[in-house]
Amino acid sequence: MIECFESKNIKRTIGSAVLLLIASLFVAFGVAEISFPESFLTFTDQDWLLDIWPKAYRYNIHLGVGACAICALLIIPAYKLQKDFAIRALEVLCRIGIGGMFIFASIFKIQDPHQFATLVAQYQFFSALHVDFVNNFFALVYPQFELWFGLAMIFTPFVKESAFAIFWMFVSFIIALAWALWNDLGITCGCFELEGAQDKAEAWTSLIRDLILIWPTLWLALSKNRSLIGIWKK
Amino acid sequence: MLCVAVVCIPVAFAARAAKAYAKKLNWFVLIGIALFCIILAVVNNIRVGEGKSVEWIGTQDVMEKPADIL
Numbered sequence: 326m327i328e329c330f331e332s333k334n335i336k337r338t339i340g341s342a343v344l345l346l347i348a349s350l351f352v353a354f355g356v357a358e359i360s361f362p363e364s365f366l367t368f369t370d371q372d373w374l375l376d377i378w379p380k381a382y383r384y385n386i387h388l389g390v391g392a393c394a395i396c397a398l399l400i401i402p403a404y405k406l407q408k409d410f411a412i413r414a415l416e417v418l419c420r421i422g423i424g425g426m427f428i429f430a431s432i433f434k435i436q437d438p439h440q441f442a443t444l445v446a447q448y449q450f451f452s453a454l455h456v457d458f459v460n461n462f463f464a465l466v467y468p469q470f471e472l473w474f475g476l477a478m479i480f481t482p483f484v485k486e487s488a489f490a491i492f493w494m495f496v497s498f499i500i501a502l503a504w505a506l507w508n509d510l511g512i513t514c515g516c517f518e519l520e521g522a523q524d525k526a527e528a529w530t531s532l533i534r535d536l537i538l539i540w541p542t543l544w545l546a547l548s549k550n551r552s553l554i555g556i557w558k559k
Numbered sequence: 560m561l562c563v564a565v566v567c568i569p570v571a572f573a574a575r576a577a578k579a580y581a582k583k584l585n586w587f588v589l590i591g592i593a594l595f596c597i598i599l600a601v602v603n604n605i606r607v608g609e610g611k612s613v614e615w616i617g618t619q620d621v622m623e624k625p626a627d628i629l
Contacts, residue, residue, distance in 0.1 A: 438604055439611050439619075446619035460618035465604050469596035477592060486589045550585075 337407045344403035345414050348396040349422070355392030356426070358385045359534045360516065386530050393537050413556045416548060419541045420478050426538075427475030427491060430516055434468035441468065447512045448501050470494065478545070482552040488545035495539040502532040 358368060368374065369385040404411040434441040442464035451457045470490065478487040498516070505512050505528045516531055551558075604612045613619075 435603055436607070437611050438607060438613050442613045443619040443622075446621055449621060451618065452621075457618040458616050461613040462600075462615060464613065465600040466597055469600045469603070470593070473592050473596050473599075477588075483585060483588050485583070486585050486592075489584060490589065490592070547580075 334407075338410050341403045341407040341411050342414065344399050344406070345411065345418065348399035348403065349418050351392045351396040351399065352422070355389040355396065356534060356538075358389035358392065359530050386533065389530075390533060390537075416484075416545070416556055417553055419545055420484060420553065423491060423538065423542055423545070424475040424478035424487070427471045427478070427494075431468040431471035431475065434464075435472065438465050438468075444512075447510065448505055449508070449510065450501060450504055467494075479553065482550050482555060484545055484548060485550050488542050488548075492539065492542045492546050495535050495542055498535045499532060499539070502528045502535065506532065 354368065369381045369383075369388060374381045400411070400415065403414075438461075442461045445451075445464045445467075446457075446460050451460050451463070471494065474487045474490040474494070477483055478491065481487070504510075510528070512528060604615070
């Protein structure tokens with residue numbers, strides 16, 4: 326009787342793990358499609374696809390948001406199969422995913438503060454507030470926040486504090502991107518790459534990504550402080 | 560009166576929850592990481608050298624909007 330129960334439990338855990346793995350692949354694909362059109366791990370810029378469907382590159386946002394929606398739908402059966410395991414696994418995946426994204430985003434900015442300061446200036450946000458003298462210092466400090474709070478989210482037990490900081494960074498990105506769209510500045514987000522500070526109107530795609538990713542960050546900010554290994558302890 | 564209550568009651572609950580949440584946060588860690596980041600930002604600006612470094616206080620020029628998205 327106990328063996329049968331344990332075997333059923335193991336099957337449910339494996340089922341939940343497989344669903345969460347597929348969900349994380351979908352969200353990685355979705356974020357890549359939204360964030361890196363024409364450059365990194367994307368599907369809509371593949372030559373074979375463009376041969377069949379020449380306008381596929383226009384639909385990267387639709388595909389990205391669709392993939393994120395499928396991810397959300399896959400989490401529901403994973404949670405129902407094995408609630409305890411799904412919550413723990415989701416916390417690990419969210420911490421590694423969001424923390425890793427922030428670490429990755431900070432590297433280019435730390436390497437070239439001048440270029441990032443130029444990019445921040447294009448938003449014209451500080452000049453509108455008559456505090457444009459803070460632009461350079463902001464461009465110096467902000468990538469460091471991204472790097473160290475991203476690292477803290479993955480490698481320390483202080484998930485509440487790091488997620489709290491990252492949540493407010495997301496809020497600031499959303500305000501900045503909404504500002505850029507409202508004022509029709511036509512600038513690139515500058516979230517992951519510094520090339521072409523003013524050559525693409527992609528701010529709205531980044532806004533969609535941030536509006537999706539702020540929710541798991543809020544969930545992490547409300548969760549308990551524990552290390553990645555501590556999550557699995559009873 | 561009802562309108563005031565509709566606005567004030569949720570605001571009061573939200574403020575209470577925010578206060579309780581702020582008490583749970585480890586401010587020592589948060590401020591510690593923030594100060595560490597500021598120190599590293601200063602070091603990084605010196606480390607990257609001429610060309611890539613910026614003035615401590617100031618801004619950069621705003622470029623002209625490209626014609627293709629005007």
